[in-house]
Amino acid sequence: MTDSRRARRFWFVTMGCQMNRHDSARMAESLRAAGLEPAREAGEADVCVVNTCCVREKAEQKARSAVGRLAVWKRGRAGRRVVVAGCVAERRGAAWLADFAHVDAVLGPDRLGELPSVAAAPPTRELPLVATGFTAGGPGDFLDARPDLAPPGAGAFVTISKGCAEHCTFCIVPSVRGPLRPRSAAEVVAEATALVSAGARELTLIGQVVNDYRHDGVGFADLLRRVGAVPGLLRLRYTSPHPRFVDGETARAHAELPVLCEHVHLPVQSGADEVLRRMGRRYGRDDYRRAIDLLRRARPGLTFGTDAIVGFPGETEAQLEETVALVREVGFTQVFSFTYSPRPGTPAARRPDDVPPAEKARRLQRLQEAADAVADAWRRGRVGATEEVLLETPSDRAGGTWQGRTRHNDVVHVRPAAGFAPSPGSLLRVTVEEARPHCLVGAVPAEAT
Ligand code: SF4
Incomplete structure (x- = not known):
């Protein structure tokens, strides 16, 4: 039984990349603005949004399973709504309704602004609703952050563009997120x-190809300078740039702006040249x-992260080894x-997917082991160093240890000195004591607190 006076509550199931997590945060703010509240668990919710990803086949299967499971959830209480949002919503559109009778709305990435009217009860629009297709990207066409409703943590993301103009042959993103705007x-x-006024200390500018930015004569480097000048901002990052841009x-912006962190995910x-060409x-x-x-010449000491795909059609063992060698070299x-994994409608999907699954798995392991060795060596080299760490969240329930990040984007678990009360956004000088797989461990010297 529900209390009709209580605010309706929402729950998100978010899949895929940082962009999707960011979209979910913005959607949640739009629901708060409409008077809904976040649920503590799915069983308490009236609206469940599955924000889907289709960049890999596995992610798309997970989206279908998650939506399928919500049939039982929806029957649990009258008035519940199921919304499929994001990339697979755009790709499959009305096919979601044909496959799953319990879906109330299908919202593509450019149509997330329709969510509050779907989430309301009784519906302010006819359901089920299928809203897909791309908007022009003009003023007000981006879901604005609402830090007044949901205060940001130590770090926050700012969208600077939607869509992509690149059309890499393996990638489905331009067809589900539209052209660059x-x-x-x-x-x-x-x-x-x-x-920043609401408490964020670190901002990350986000776009599918973040550095292919130009608007009214303002280019990407100019934008970095303008955002870097926001009073109170301590750190600035961007994700993901394309090597072509x-x-x-x-590079000059990296040389000139101390606020830009010394790590770029490129x-x-x-x-292998031949694979890159294909x-x-x-x-x-x-x-x-x-x-x-x-x-690196502009900002000595800069570190890099990257994404890599193994088992692309026609990839040979020698070409895989070229990727491994580049990982070590950089x-x-x-x-x-x-x-x-082939994605429907992409040029690469028309080529034979000729690297067998077991061989793809072996190549992935080969690359990951090489990459882990390089990253482990980097982290071992940090032991004994003093790093600037921006605290984000407690690492454990008791809050004795906190998680933060260095300017090189390494995760650090920090034991603050006795008597120091940490909080999200605290900027500390941390002595690195230990390197573990995927993170560092450090302590704040007592005299620094
Ligand atoms: S640049 Fe990135 S988002 Fe754009 S098509 Fe290539 S892989 Fe996809």
Whole structure:
């Protein structure tokens, strides 16, 4: 039985990338603005939003399973709503309704603004609703952050563009997130200012290809300067840039702006020229190296992370080894590696998927082991160093240890000195005492607190 006076509550199941987590946060704020409240668990909720990802086949299967399981949940109480949002919503549209009779709305990534009217009870619009297709990206066409409703943590994301103009042959993103549309610099700076005023200390500018930015004569490097000048901002990052758009202006921004952190996530996808050509990446191995050199010369000590795909159609053992060699040469401190899976409608899906699954798994392990060895060596080299760490959240329930990040984007678990009361956004000088797989452990010297 429900209390009709209580506010309706929402629950999110979010899949996939950082962009989707960011979209879910913005949708949650739009629901709060409409008077709904977050549920503590799914059983308490009246609205469940599954924010889906289709960048890999496995993620899409997970989305279908998650939506299927909600049939039982929906029957548990009258008035419940099931919303499918994000990339697979865009890709399958009304097919969701044909497959799952309990779905109330299907909202593509550009139509998330319709969520509050769907979540309300009784519905303010006819259900089921299918809203897909792309908007023009003009003023007000981005879901604004609402730090007044949901205070940001130590770090926050600011969208600077939607969609992508690149059309890499393996990637489904341009067909489900649309063409590139930049957000105006004024909107970006206003949102950055509001988030910092509400307590964010670190901002990450986000876009599918974040550095392919130009709006009313403002380029990416100019935008970094404008956001970097927001009073109170301690750290600035961006994700994900494309190697093709790393230019002298961006390098100069890294040289000039102390607020820009010394770590860049620069997806390479493969270290082999032939594979890069077939992926439609429009750069070669040497171009990638030049982009890394340009940034490192501008900001000595810069570290890099990357994304890589193994088992792309036609990839040979020798080509995999070229990727492994590049990982070692660049010394990436973070590598996110994936096995290739064909995505419908992409040019690569028309080629034979000729690397067998077991071989893809072996290649993934080969690359990951090489990448882990490089990253482990980097972290071992930090032991004894003093790092600036921005605290984010408690690492344990008791709050005795806190998790934060260095400027190089390494996760650090920190034991604050006795008598020091940590909080999200505290900036500490931490002595690194131990390197573990995927993180560092450190302590704050008593005299620093
Ligand atoms: S740059 Fe390539 S991989 Fe990245 S979103 Fe665009 S098409 Fe996809």
